Amino acid sequence: MSIVTVQLGQCGNQIGFEVFDALFSDSHCPQKFCSKRENEAYQASCKERFFSEEEDGVPVARAVLVDMEPKVINQTLSRAAHSGRWKYGQHSHLCQKQGSGNNWAYGYSVHGPRHEESIMNLIQKEVEKCDSLSGFFIVMSMAGGTGSGLGAFLTQNLQDQYSNSLKMNQIIWPYGTGEVIVQNYNSILTLSHLYRSSDALLVHENDAVHKICAKLMNIKQISFRDINQVLAHQLGSVFQPTYSGEGSFHYRRNPLVDLMEDLVPHPEFKMLGVRNIPQMSENSLAYSTFTWAGLLKHLRQMLISNAKMEEGIDWQVRPPLSGLPTLGKMPLSKELHFNTSIANLVILRGKDVHSADLGAFKDPALYTSWLEPVTAFNVWKTQRAFSKYEKSAALVSNSQSLVKPLDMIVGKAWNMFASKAYLHQYTKFGIEEEDFLDGFALLEQVIASYSNL
Amino acid sequence: MFTRHRGSEGRRPSRYGNGETQVHLRGLLTENLSLNVEKSGATAATGGSSVTYGRPAPSESAVVGGEYEGRRGLPGAAGRPPSGMTQSVVVQVGQCGNQIGCCFWDLALREHAAVNQKGIYDEAISSFFRNVDTRAVGHKVFGSLYQEQILEKLRKSAEHCDCLQCFFIIHSMGGGTGSGLGTFLLKVLEDEFPEVYRFVTSIYPSGEDDVITSPYNSILAMKELNEHADCVLPIDNQSLFDIISKIELMMNSGKLGTVIKPKSLVTSSAGTSKKRQEKPFDKMNNIVANLLLNLTSSARFEGSLNMDLNEISMNLVPFPQLHYLVSSLTPLYTLADVNIPPRRLDQMFSDAFSKDHQLIRADPKHSLYLACALMVRGNVQISDLRRNIERLKPSLQFVSWNQEGWKTSLCSVPPVGHTHSLLALANNTCVKPTFIELRERFMRLYKKKAHLHHYLQIEGMEEGCFTEAVSSLSALIQEYNQLDATKSLPVEDIPRLSVAV
Numbered sequence: 001m002s003i004v005t006v007q008l009g010q011c012g013n014q015i016g017f018e019v020f021d022a023l024f025s026d027s028h029c030p031q032k033f034c035s036k037r038e039n040e041a042y043q044a045s046c047k048e049r050f051f052s053e054e055e056d057g058v059p060v061a062r063a064v065l066v067d068m069e070p071k072v073i074n075q076t077l078s079r080a081a082h083s084g085r086w087k088y089g090q091h092s093h094l095c096q097k098q099g100s101g102n103n104w105a106y107g108y109s110v111h112g113p114r115h116e117e118s119i120m121n122l123i124q125k126e127v128e129k130c131d132s133l134s135g136f137f138i139v140m141s142m143a144g145g146t147g148s149g150l151g152a153f154l155t156q157n158l159q160d161q162y163s164n165s166l167k168m169n170q171i172i173w174p175y176g177t178g179e180v181i182v183q184n185y186n187s188i189l190t191l192s193h194l195y196r197s198s199d200a201l202l203v204h205e206n207d208a209v210h211k212i213c214a215k216l217m218n219i220k221q222i223s224f225r226d227i228n229q230v231l232a233h234q235l236g237s238v239f240q241p242t243y244s245g246e247g248s249f250h251y252r253r254n255p256l257v258d259l260m261e262d263l264v265p266h267p268e269f270k271m272l273g274v275r276n277i278p279q280m281s282e283n284s285l286a287y288s289t290f291t292w293a294g295l296l297k298h299l300r301q302m303l304i305s306n307a308k309m310e311e312g313i314d315w316q317v318r319p320p321l322s323g324l325p326t327l328g329k330m331p332l333s334k335e336l337h338f339n340t341s342i343a344n345l346v347i348l349r350g351k352d353v354h355s356a357d358l359g360a361f362k363d364p365a366l367y368t369s370w371l372e373p374v375t376a377f378n379v380w381k382t383q384r385a386f387s388k389y390e391k392s393a394a395l396v397s398n399s400q401s402l403v404k405p406l407d408m409i410v411g412k413a414w415n416m417f418a419s420k421a422y423l424h425q426y427t428k429f430g431i432e433e434e435d436f437l438d439g440f441a442l443l444e445q446v447i448a449s450y451s452n453l
Numbered sequence: 454m455f456t457r458h459r460g461s462e463g464r465r466p467s468r469y470g471n472g473e474t475q476v477h478l479r480g481l482l483t484e485n486l487s488l489n490v491e492k493s494g495a496t497a498a499t500g501g502s503s504v505t506y507g508r509p510a511p512s513e514s515a516v517v518g519g520e521y522e523g524r525r526g527l528p529g530a531a532g533r534p535p536s537g538m539t540q541s542v543v544v545q546v547g548q549c550g551n552q553i554g555c556c557f558w559d560l561a562l563r564e565h566a567a568v569n570q571k572g573i574y575d576e577a578i579s580s581f582f583r584n585v586d587t588r589a590v591g592h593k594v595f596g597s598l599y600q601e602q603i604l605e606k607l608r609k610s611a612e613h614c615d616c617l618q619c620f621f622i623i624h625s626m627g628g629g630t631g632s633g634l635g636t637f638l639l640k641v642l643e644d645e646f647p648e649v650y651r652f653v654t655s656i657y658p659s660g661e662d663d664v665i666t667s668p669y670n671s672i673l674a675m676k677e678l679n680e681h682a683d684c685v686l687p688i689d690n691q692s693l694f695d696i697i698s699k700i701e702l703m704m705n706s707g708k709l710g711t712v713i714k715p716k717s718l719v720t721s722s723a724g725t726s727k728k729r730q731e732k733p734f735d736k737m738n739n740i741v742a743n744l745l746l747n748l749t750s751s752a753r754f755e756g757s758l759n760m761d762l763n764e765i766s767m768n769l770v771p772f773p774q775l776h777y778l779v780s781s782l783t784p785l786y787t788l789a790d791v792n793i794p795p796r797r798l799d800q801m802f803s804d805a806f807s808k809d810h811q812l813i814r815a816d817p818k819h820s821l822y823l824a825c826a827l828m829v830r831g832n833v834q835i836s837d838l839r840r841n842i843e844r845l846k847p848s849l850q851f852v853s854w855n856q857e858g859w860k861t862s863l864c865s866v867p868p869v870g871h872t873h874s875l876l877a878l879a880n881n882t883c884v885k886p887t888f889i890e891l892r893e894r895f896m897r898l899y900k901k902k903a904h905l906h907h908y909l910q911i912e913g914m915e916e917g918c919f920t921e922a923v924s925s926l927s928a929l930i931q932e933y934n935q936l937d938a939t940k941s942l943p944v945e946d947i948p949r950l951s952v953a954v
Contacts, residue, residue: 010759071755097616101763102860145767177842178859179758181768181824210836222836224757224863411949412857418947419854421771437950444952 001254002130003049003239004123005063005137006154009100009147010072011172012139013065014224017076018232019139020061023050024086026236026387033351034384038249042384045241045251051086052129059086062130064122065093066154068100068111068146092126094118100145104186105429107149108193115150120157127162135166135199135256142190143174143183152193159197166256169198170235173205173405182422184413189431191406192439195446200264202272203402204231208308215311217281233387234276237394238347242380252380262378263343263398265371268449271402275302275395277310285388292348292356295393299346300360306339306401319365340453341367341399347380350391354381368453403450410443540614541749541762542607543621544638547631549656550623552734556742557623564746565753567869604641611646619650619762621745622682626674627658627667636677643681650766652748653682654741657813657887659691666904668895669919675891676922679929683766685777686744686878687887688812693737699809700789740788743868744780744812747876750830751864757835760828760862768860769824769880774929778878779817781810787874798833798873802841805877806849813887820883821940822851826860831873833863852936853944885933892926899923 007016027046031039051059061080065088067073073095080087094115100107127133136158140147151169158167171190174183194201209230213222217230241251252258264270277299278290298310305317317337344366348356358379367376386392416422417436427433545554611617620642624635635653642651655678658667678685751760770776782788783804784796805827808816829838838861851858868874898904899919908914 014757069759069761071759075755098618099759099761099763101761101767103763103767145764175839177839177846177857179861180764181855181858181860210839214836219836221834223834227835411946414949415947416854421854422767424773425767425770440950441952444950448952 001049001132001134002052002062003134003137003256004126004130005050005061005139006123007063007065007076008138008140008151008154009067009144011141011144012147012151013067013072013076015170015172015228015231016063016065016139017079018225018228019235020050020063020080020086021083022229022232022236022387023240024059026240028085029385029387031384033390038384041249041251042241042382048131049134049239049241049255054089058084060089061086062126063088063092064119064126066095066115066119066122066146066150067093068096068107068150069098070095089126092122094122100149102143102145102180102182102186103425103429104145104149104152104182104189105426105431107145107147107151108153108189109149109430111146111150112153116153116157119154120161123158133162133165134254135168136162137168137170138198139170139172140190141172141174142187143172143180144186147172148186148190152190152197155194156197166199166260167197168200168202168256168259169194171201171203172231173203173207175206175210176408179206182425184409184416185422185426185436187409188413188439188443189435191446192442195270195442198270199260200270200272202274202396204234204274205308205405212279212309216279216309218284219281230279233279234274234394237276237349237386237392238274238396240349240382240386241384242347242349242382251382258380259345259396262345263396265343265375268446269342269398271406271446271450272396272398273401275299275308275397277302277393278389279309282388290391292352292391292393295391296346296356296358296360299393299395303341303344303395303397303399303401304339304366305337306404319363339400341376341397342371342453343367343376343378343398345378345380345396347394347396348391349382349393350385350389351383353383353391356381400450400453403447406443407447410440410447414440540617541619541621542610542614542617543623543745544607544642546622546624546635546638547628549625549628549631550635553623553654553738553741556735556738557745560739560742560746563869564750564866603638604645607642607645611649617646617649619652620646622651622653623741623745624653625656625658626671627656627664629670631656632667632670632674636674636681639677639681650683650763651681652762652765653678653685654745655685655687656741657687657689657891659689666898666907668891668898669904669908671891672895672922672926673918675888675929676925679774679925683776684770686780686812687777687884688741688744688780689814689887690737692812692814693740695809696740696785696788696812697736700785703786704789740782740812743782743788744876746868747782747828747830747874748878750866751828751862754864754866756862756864756866758861758863760826760860760864764860764862765826765878769826769878771823771855771880772932774932775823775880777880777884779815779881779884780812780879781805781807781877782812783810783875783877784871785810787868787871798837799841799844801873801875802827802845805875806845811883813884815881815883815887817879817881817883818849820850820881820885821936822849822855822858823880823882823936824855824858824860825849825851825880826862826878828862828864828876828878829873830864830875831867831871832865833873835863838863850940853939853942856944882933882937885930885937888926888930888933892923892930895923 005016005019007013023046027043034042047053047059050062052062054060065073065076073093077088077093096111096115100111123136138151138155138158140151142148155167155169158165171194174180174187180186191201206227209227210222212230213219213226217226219226239255242255244250244252263272277295278285278288280288298313301307301313301315301317302310304319305314307313317339319338344361346358346361358377361377361379362373364373367373417440423433423436426436543554543557545551622635622638622642624631626632635655639651639653642649655674658664658671664670748765749762752762766776769778781804783801785804804810806818808814808818811817827838827842842859842861905916905919908919909916
C-alpha cells in the first residue's frame with residue numbers, strides 16, 4: 001500500500017527531499033546480508049510505498065509539494081531532477097509568490113482557504129496513482145507560517161475528505177532559541193489544531209538532531225542539510241519495509257495502520273518520538289562493529305533516561321520497582337528522571353536480526369499501568385540491512401519524553417501571550433485571543449495527561 | 454518662493470509646508486517628468502542634510518518604467534518580467550532619497566550580475582524593483598494635481614508587478630520634500646495599497662544640520678511615520694560618517710593584505726575636491742543602499758533559511774506603534790570595495806551589537822531588546838549562527854516576555870566580492886534618545902515660534918498640527934520609558950492555566 005507525502009513550506013520541502021533521497025539510496029544500496037530475492041522484494045515494497053513510475057523509468061516520488069513562495073520548491077525539484085535517480089512529478093507542486101510571513105493565522109486563514117481546492121486536487125491526483133492508499137505523511141515545521149498554519153488547515157481537510165485513510169504529521173520542533181520570534185505562538189496553534197485532526201504526531205526536535213550532528217557525526221560546521229539528512233535517516237529506518245510478522249518473510253503491507261495500532265491506543269496520547277542507533281559518520285562506521293545486545297541495551301537506556309542519542313546517557317536512571325504503583329503527577333519543575341512509556345515499537349534491521357533479544361523492553365515497569373506490555377511493546381524486523389549499517393535499531397515511542405519540550409513551549413508562549421505582544425499580527429487575520437486560549441487549554445491538558453502516566 | 458496650489462477637487466491638500474524657504478525652482482518638465490532642480494545659494498536647504506553638490510543627476514535609470522534595459526552587458530528583456538516572485542517598489546523622495554536610491558540600483562544590479570554569469574534576465578532580478586522617481590514632483594506644495602500624478606505613477610508601477618509585496622520609501626526627515634512629501638506618500642500608499650507593506654528608511658537630522666527648520670519637519674514627519682509606516686529604519690548621517698572614517702582608518706592603517714580596489718566607492722578621491730568640512734555623501738549613501746540590499750537578499754536569493762520581507766514586520770513589531778528598528782551592517786569592509794582577507798566569522802557577530810556599528814547613534818547593548826533579527830549572507834551555517842547567539846546572549850538584555858526573541862535567516866549568496874556579511878535589526882529601546890533629542894530641538898524652536906509662520910501660511914496647517922505631532926512623539930517616548938522601567942525587574946513566572954486532570 002502506498003503513502004502520499006505532502007511537503008509544506010521551506011522546512012517540509014527541504015526535509016521531504018532528503019527523506020525520498022534516503023529511501024531511494026537505501027533501497028538501492030548493495031546488500032550483503034540477505035538474498036537477492038529478498039532484496040528485490042524489499043525494493044519492490046519500498047517502491048510501491050513511496051514511488052510511482054513514469055514512462056521513462058525514473059521513479060517519481062509520491063509527493064505533493066506546497067509552498068507559498070517559489071525558491072525552495074524550485075530548488076527541491078531541480079535537485080531531484082539532477083540526481084537522475086528519482087524525481088518529483090512535473091505537476092505535483094503548488095507555489096505562490098508571497099510567503100506566509102511566519103504568520104500562522106495567515107497560513108491558516110488566508111492561504112488555506114485560498115488554495116484549498118488546488119492543493120486537494122493535487123493530492124487527489126497523487127492518490128489516484130496509488131493502487132491502494134495507506135495514508136498520508138504531512139511534513140511541516142511548527143515555527144513558521146506555511147508549514148504550521150497551512151499544515152493545520154490541510155490536515156483538517158484531509159480528515160474530512162479522506163476519513164478512511166490515516167494521517168501522520170511529521171513535525172519539526174524548532175530550536176529552543178529562536179529561529180522565529182513568534183515560533184511559540186505558531187507552535188501552540190499548530191499542535192492544538194493537529195491534536196484534533198491528526199492521527200499521530202511524529203516529532204523531530206532540531207536541538208536533538210543538531211546534537212547528533214555535533215557529537216555523533218562529528219560535523220564541524222553544521223548546516224540545515226546535515227540536520228535534514230540525519231532526520232531523513234531516522235525516518236527511513238522506521239518506514240522502510242519490514243516483515244509482516246514473526247516468522248514471515250513477506251513485507252508488511254500497511255505500515256501506517258500497524259504503527260497506529262501499536263503506538264496510539266488512545267487519542268489523548270498521540271505524540272511520538274524517534275530514536276535511532278547507531279548513528280555515526282561514515283569514517284567511524286568502517287571501524288565499528290555492533291552486537292544486538294549492545295545496541296538494544298543502549299536503546300533501552302536512551303528510552304528510560306530520555307536521552308535522544310547514544311552519547312551522554314545517564315545510566316543511573318532506573319525504572320521504578322515493579323509491582324509498585326507508578327508515582328503520581330511528576331513535578332515539572334524538577335528533572336523528569338524516569339521516562340514512562342505508553343507504547344514502544346522497536347524496528348530492527350540487519351544481520352542475524354532474529355537472534356536479537358528484546359526481553360528488557362517487555363519489562364512492565366517501563367510502561368504505564370493501564371496497558372499490558374504484550375500490547376504496549378511491539379517489534380518489527382527485517383534481515384535486510386538499512387543503508388550502510390550492518391545492524392541498526394530504531395525506536396518509535398509514545399512516552400513522556402516530549403512533555404518537557406512541550407511544557408517549555410507552552411510556558412514561553414503563555415508568557416508572551418500575557419503581555420499581548422504580537423497578537424495584533426494574528427487578530428489581523430482572524431485568529432483571536434479565544435483561539436489562543438483554546439490552544440493553551442488543550443495543550444495543558446495533554447501535558448497533564450502525559451505527566452500523570 | 455514656492456508656489457501654492459489649491460486643489461480643485463475634494464482631495465485634501467498637503468499639510469506640510471516646505472521647510473526650505475529660499476528655494477528657487479527653475480523647473481523644466483521634460484517628457485519623462487523629471488525636473489532639473491537648482492538651488493539658490495543662500496541656504497543649503499534641500500532634502501535634508503545628505504545633499505551633495507556636483508554629483509550629476511543620474512541619467513534615466515536603467516530600470517525606469519520597469520523595463521529592464523541592457524546594462525552591464527545584460528541583455529534587454531522584452532515585455533514583463535517573469536512572474537513567480539514578489540516585487541517591491543522603491544520610492545525615492547527628495548534629493549537625499551534619490552541619491553541613495555541610485556546607489557542602491559547600482560549595487561543591486563552588480564549583485565545580480567555577479568550571480569548570473571550568463572547575464573540572463575532571471576527571476577531574482579525581476580523580484581525586485583521598479584524605480585519610481587518622484588523628483589518629478591520636486592519641491593512644490595501639493596495640490597490634488599500632483600497627488601494624482603504620483604498616484605498614477607505608483608499605480609502603473611504596481612500594475613507591472615504581479616505580486617507587489619512591499620514599498621520601500623527612502624527619504625530624509627529634515628528637509629522639505631523628503632520629509633513632507635515622503636510621509637504624505639505613506640498615507641497615500643496606505644489608502645491605495647492597504648495590503649502592501651511600507652518600509653521606510655529615514656535619515657534623521659544630525660546635530661549640525663544645514664536646515665534650520667529641520668526639527669519642525671522631523672516632528673511632523675514622525676507623526677506620519679508613527680501612524681502609517683509598517684517599519685521604520687532610522688539612520689543618521691553622523692553615524693554613517695563615523696563608519697566611513699572607521700573604514701578609511703582600517704584601510705589606511707595598512708592592515709595585512711588590504712588591497713583597495715581601483716574604483717572603490719569609499720576610498721576613491723579622484724576628481725572630488727576635498728574640503729575639510731565636506732561630508733562624503735556618496736560613501737554614506739552607499740551604506741544605506743547596502744542596508745536595503747541586505748534586507749532583501751533573502752527574498753532575492755536562495756538559502757537554507759529564507760526570510761521574506763513580511764517576516765520582518767511579523768517578528769520585529771510586537772506592538773503596532775513600536776516599529777522602529779536599529780540596524781547594523783558588519784563586517785564594515787563589505788561596505789567598501791576592498792579585498793580584506795576574511796576575519797574570524799565570530800567577530801562579525803560581535804561587531805553587530807557594538808554601538809560603533811549601528812547606523813544611528815544608539816547603544817543596543819545597554820538598552821532593552823524587544824526583538825532582534827540576524828540576516829546572514831554567505832558561507833555561514835546554522836551551527837555558526839547558533840554558536841554566536843549563545844555566546845552573545847548573556848551580554849544582552851531582552852524584555853521579559855521575549856527572552857529568546859531571535860529571528861534568523863541564512864542566505865547563500867554573499868555580497869559581491871565577499872564571503873559573508875550580517876545585517877542585524879534590533880527593536881530596542883536605544884532609539885529613545887534620538888526621539889527625545891528630536892523633541893528637545895523642536896521645543897527650542899517652537900517655544901520661540903521661530904519660522905513658524907512659513908508653515909502656518911500653508912493651507913491646512915495650523916498650530917494644532919504641531920501640538921498633535923509632539924503629543925504623538927511623547928506618547929511613543931513614554932512607551933519606551935515604560936519598557937525601560939522593566940529592565941531591572943526580575944522576570945516573574947506568570948501562573949499557567951490549570952486544567953482538571
